Amino acid sequence: MSEPTVTIVLIEDEKLIRRFVHASLEGEGMRVVEAGTGREGLAMAASSRPDMVIVDLGLPDIDGVEVIRVLRDWSAVPVIVLSARTREEDKVGALNAGADDYLTKPFGAPELIARIHAQLRRQRGGVTRETSKISFGEVLVDFDARLVERDGHTIHLTPIEYRLLSALAHHAGRVLTHRQLLQEVWGPAHAENAHYLRIYMGHLRQKLERDPAQPVYIVTELGVGYRLVGVR
Numbered sequence: 291m292s293e294p295t296v297t298i299v300l301i302e303d304e305k306l307i308r309r310f311v312h313a314s315l316e317g318e319g320m321r322v323v324e325a326g327t328g329r330e331g332l333a334m335a336a337s338s339r340p341d342m343v344i345v346d347l348g349l350p351d352i353d354g355v356e357v358i359r360v361l362r363d364w365s366a367v368p369v370i371v372l373s374a375r376t377r378e379e380d381k382v383g384a385l386n387a388g389a390d391d392y393l394t395k396p397f398g399a400p401e402l403i404a405r406i407h408a409q410l411r412r413q414r415g416g417v418t419r420e421t422s423k424i425s426f427g428e429v430l431v432d433f434d435a436r437l438v439e440r441d442g443h444t445i446h447l448t449p450i451e452y453r454l455l456s457a458l459a460h461h462a463g464r465v466l467t468h469r470q471l472l473q474e475v476w477g478p479a480h481a482e483n484a485h486y487l488r489i490y491m492g493h494l495r496q497k498l499e500r501d502p503a504q505p506v507y508i509v510t511e512l513g514v515g516y517r518l519v520g521v522r
Contacts, residue, residue, distance in 0.1 A: 295315065296320045297338055301331030301345040301357060302372065307395070311344065311372075314399035315406075330354040332360055339365060342409060347373040355387045362388035368409040372397065378513035382467050385469065385514065390464045392514070408463035408519070424459055426507045426520045429498050431459060438498075445497050450475060454490055455498075458508065458518035467515040493515060 302308045303326050314446060322340050325331035335343055343361065347354035358369055370420065371384045374395045381392045390412075391405050406423045414495045422434045438453065440447045453475045457466065466474075468484045469489040476486060495502040507520050 297339040310332045326356040358387040366436045462521040
């Protein structure tokens, strides 16, 4: 029995990009529903019950960030932003509005497809608050036992390091902004203390990455935040 087809609502006003994304995703066996405006896209998201929404920010009627905010009022569906906007504030604004990922134009189909699969795994229970164990690379994390191992050896994490790893793991594959991580790990009073985050992220990489200077799993989204990848 084959798996149900993944349905994706694509909200993009540029026809060439819509055609490119549509063809790329159909080639992966996905069903794509297209919309050229924000209002049309919201209506399609409401009627087609998609597994994911892909949205451009520069739409002709309403801004893509507003589309995300409206969508988040009634849906937790994963949202990936495709945008030509490269400024840090645009990325952070979209992520804070509720987007799960942000990909700048121009982009390649393989990267978009990889990010779609990462969000679908997360949405379907790859990593949740109830997951007892996850692994990435040589690292195993047992949340029930509060145990972290690398190559079979126990790694001691400070309470803050453990909370930081937990936050990344429970949102695996998703970009977490500096503010989101600071609020979740240190609390609202520390939302502006980004230097805390840099210091502890460095400690975490020293303990968990094979080459902390070139991290493979705890990756930086420049100017925006961090993402944990490769979780299984």
